[in-house]
Amino acid sequence: MTFKGGVEAVRGISLDVAPGEIVGFLGPNGAGKSTTMRMLATLLRPTSGTATVAGHDLLSDPSGVRRGIGYVGQGTSVAPFTPIGEELVLQAQLAARLGLDEARARVRELMALLDLEGLEHRIGASLSGGQQRRVDLAFGLLHKPSLLILDEPSTGLDPASRAALWEHVKGLGITVLLSTHYLEEADALCDRLYLIDKGVVTASGTPAELKAGRTLDEFYLEATR
Amino acid sequence: MIRDTGVLLRHYLRQVFKQKYGLVITAAQPLFFLVLFGPLFTRIGSWEVLVPGLIIQLGLMSAGMAGFGIVVDKRFGVLDRLRATRTSRLALLLGRVLSNAAVLLVQATALIAVGYALGLRAPVVGVLLGLAMVIVLGISLASLSYAAALSVPKSLFPSLASTVVVPLMLLSGAFLPMSMAPDWLYALSRANPFTYSVDAMRELFAGHFLTPTVAVGVAVTAAFTAVSLLVGTRIFGRANA
Numbered sequence: 001m002t003f004k005g006g007v008e009a010v011r012g013i014s015l016d017v018a019p020g021e022i023v024g025f026l027g028p029n030g031a032g033k034s035t036t037m038r039m040l041a042t043l044l045r046p047t048s049g050t051a052t053v054a055g056h057d058l059l060s061d062p063s064g065v066r067r068g069i070g071y072v073g074q075g076t077s078v079a080p081f082t083p084i085g086e087e088l089v090l091q092a093q094l095a096a097r098l099g100l101d102e103a104r105a106r107v108r109e110l111m112a113l114l115d116l117e118g119l120e121h122r123i124g125a126s127l128s129g130g131q132q133r134r135v136d137l138a139f140g141l142l143h144k145p146s147l148l149i150l151d152e153p154s155t156g157l158d159p160a161s162r163a164a165l166w167e168h169v170k171g172l173g174i175t176v177l178l179s180t181h182y183l184e185e186a187d188a189l190c191d192r193l194y195l196i197d198k199g200v201v202t203a204s205g206t207p208a209e210l211k212a213g214r215t216l217d218e219f220y221l222e223a224t225r
Numbered sequence: 226m227i228r229d230t231g232v233l234l235r236h237y238l239r240q241v242f243k244q245k246y247g248l249v250i251t252a253a254q255p256l257f258f259l260v261l262f263g264p265l266f267t268r269i270g271s272w273e274v275l276v277p278g279l280i281i282q283l284g285l286m287s288a289g290m291a292g293f294g295i296v297v298d299k300r301f302g303v304l305d306r307l308r309a310t311r312t313s314r315l316a317l318l319l320g321r322v323l324s325n326a327a328v329l330l331v332q333a334t335a336l337i338a339v340g341y342a343l344g345l346r347a348p349v350v351g352v353l354l355g356l357a358m359v360i361v362l363g364i365s366l367a368s369l370s371y372a373a374a375l376s377v378p379k380s381l382f383p384s385l386a387s388t389v390v391v392p393l394m395l396l397s398g399a400f401l402p403m404s405m406a407p408d409w410l411y412a413l414s415r416a417n418p419f420t421y422s423v424d425a426m427r428e429l430f431a432g433h434f435l436t437p438t439v440a441v442g443v444a445v446t447a448a449f450t451a452v453s454l455l456v457g458t459r460i461f462g463r464a465n466a
Contacts, residue, residue: 041309063311071309077302082240087303093232095310124301139306 010035011199012049017177019146022169024190025179028224032199033179034074037151040177041071054147070095070140074151076132077139078124084135085111085120088142096143110138114168130161137168150178154185183216195223226319229312233320234327241328251290252332255283259339262400270402272345277426278399279340280333280359281419285390287332288366291325292374296382299375314462315454321371322457326363333359347430354434355426358446362422365450368457375460397423421445 010032017023025033038044040053042062051058054068079087085107092103111117114134124132133153140148150169154162162182166189169176180186186193187207195203195210203210203223210219241248258279266275298304307317337345337352347355373389374382396403396410397419403411414420425442433439 043305043308063313066309066311069309071306073302073305073309075302077306079298079303080301086236086239090232090236091306091310094229094307094312097228097311143310 010039010046013196013199013201015194015201015204017147017175019175020173021191022176022178022189024186024193025177025196026181026183026186026193026220027179027196031196033196034151035199036196037071037149037177037179038073040065041069041073041149042066043071054145067143068146070143070145070148072133072136072140072148072150072153074155076124076129076136078127078132078135080125081123083121083123084116084127087124088120088135088138091139092142095139106142107138110141114138115164128161130157130164133157133161133165134168137165141172145174147175147177148172150176152179152181154180154182183220187211187216195220197224226313226316229316230319230323233312233316234323237321237324238327241324248328248332251287251328252283252335254286255279255332255336256339258282258400259336259343263340263343266400267344272340272343273347273430274402274427275400276337276340276345276347277355277423277430278397279336280355280426281362281397281399281423282394283332283336284329284359284362284366285394285419288322288325288329288363289370289390289393290386291321291367292370292372292382292386295321295371295374296379300379308461315458318368318371318454318457318461322364322367322454325367326360329363330356330360345430348432351429351432351434355429358422358426358429358443361446361450362419365446365453368450368453372453372457372460375463393417393419396420399423402427418445418449 013032013036015023025036027033035044039046040051040058042058042065046058053065056064056068058065078084088107088111089100089103092098092106093100096103096106098106107120111120114137116131116134116138119127119131124135127135137153140150148169153169154165157165162185166185169178170189178190190207192206193204193210194201207216210216212219259276263272263275295304308314333356337356370386373385377385396414396417398414403414403420406414421442422445425439425446428434428436428438428442
């Protein structure tokens with residue numbers, strides 16, 4: 001992926017994620033993690049390369065990709081001045097093509113699952129960071145995607161909110177591709193990890209394979225030195 | 226696409242009509258012109274000339290500034306969230322622009338009603354045709370406003386929009402017919418598509434329906450709207466928008 005002005009953000013990344021796996025991206029800021037995730041979510045068009053996402057070709061069938069994935073971007077996507085219940089119902093109507101009543105039922109179901117009950121009339125700006133990220137997760141799950149893409153979903157959250165968020169992610173039972181800066185979380189949560197640096201994959205494997213007798217912190221510091 | 230456009234239109238209209246003060250404030254400036262400038266203007270012109278001009282002013286101030294909304298949505302990630310759904314780019318744009326056009330229609334109707342109270346005597350058919358043009362103009366102005374808001378740095382959009390709106394408004398002949406202008410200014414006004422819209426609306430308000438001015442105004446407005454929608458959709462779907 002090369003941006004205008006010649007900045008090459010991602011160069012020849014090759015990855016595969018099996019159904020049901022939780023796969024993590026690690027890497028320093030600016031490594032190309034978000035660019036890769038935005039490409040896989042059809043928000044950026046790659047300048048070269050191919051990918052099949054949720055069974056659909058990224059370039060020839062972006063609409064099919066969008067039907068199969070849930071995307072939770074870096075930073076919240078909760079509208080600051082609209083009641084979150086309204087935004088969730090809108091998202092359900094658009095992403096899942098549900099009628100109004102079905103959309104409301106699906107929103108109630110997800111709000112209960114994500115401990116958001118009673119917040120539907122609150123505007124986005126009035127929620128805590130942890131609540132906002134759980135609403136973001138709800139946005140990504142409304143249409144029951146087969147793949148969930150989470151770009152640093154726990155950044156900026158307090159430890160309790162982070163733990164609650166990851167508990168929800170673990171309990172989903174769907175394929176997840178996530179990025180995080182919290183190595184202990186990646187270690188505990190992910191089946192496999194990809195280390196990305198300067199736009200290329202520099203290491204990949206299960207957490208145990210990457211650690212090889214070290215802590216994941218030690219591996220990461222060595223690998224990104 | 227039609228279904229998604231309808232879903233989005235209802236959502237945005239609900240949001241807009243919750244903020245009644247915003248609706249009134251946007252329409253206040255043309256209403257001030259109507260009440261405080263109208264009695265002066267009608268010493269040399271007529272209400273049928275002034276009101277269409279003020280409707281164009283209203284369109285530029287209302288739908289032309291619609292891009293502000295998307296600046297907020299882009300900043301807070303709402304736009305990306307919607308773009309990551311299966312909803313077509315055209316529906317994402319149309320839902321917004323149709324809500325802007327609907328708001329403009331309500332505001333223009335209020336303006337015309339006040340105009341009638343002050344002395345406007347346009348035929349009903351002319352007014353209805355004029356309002357149809359207002360909807361088309363609203364779609365075009367809002368599309369361009371969104372395209373501009375997504376194309377320039379967010380800090381630049383407010384000053385850019387207000388700077389562009391003023392010459393477009395003055396060159397359209399909204400306040401005084403451009404037939405009174407010196408040659409160079411008149412020639413410049415001919416490059417402004419809104420000039421043709423104002424001219425056509427004035428003809429309609431005067432009860433002249435089948436004239437070359439109306440035909441040209443409708444054609445220019447329709448063509449301009451088609452181009453605006455095309456530009457808006459392309460920019461909405463652009464990778465880094």
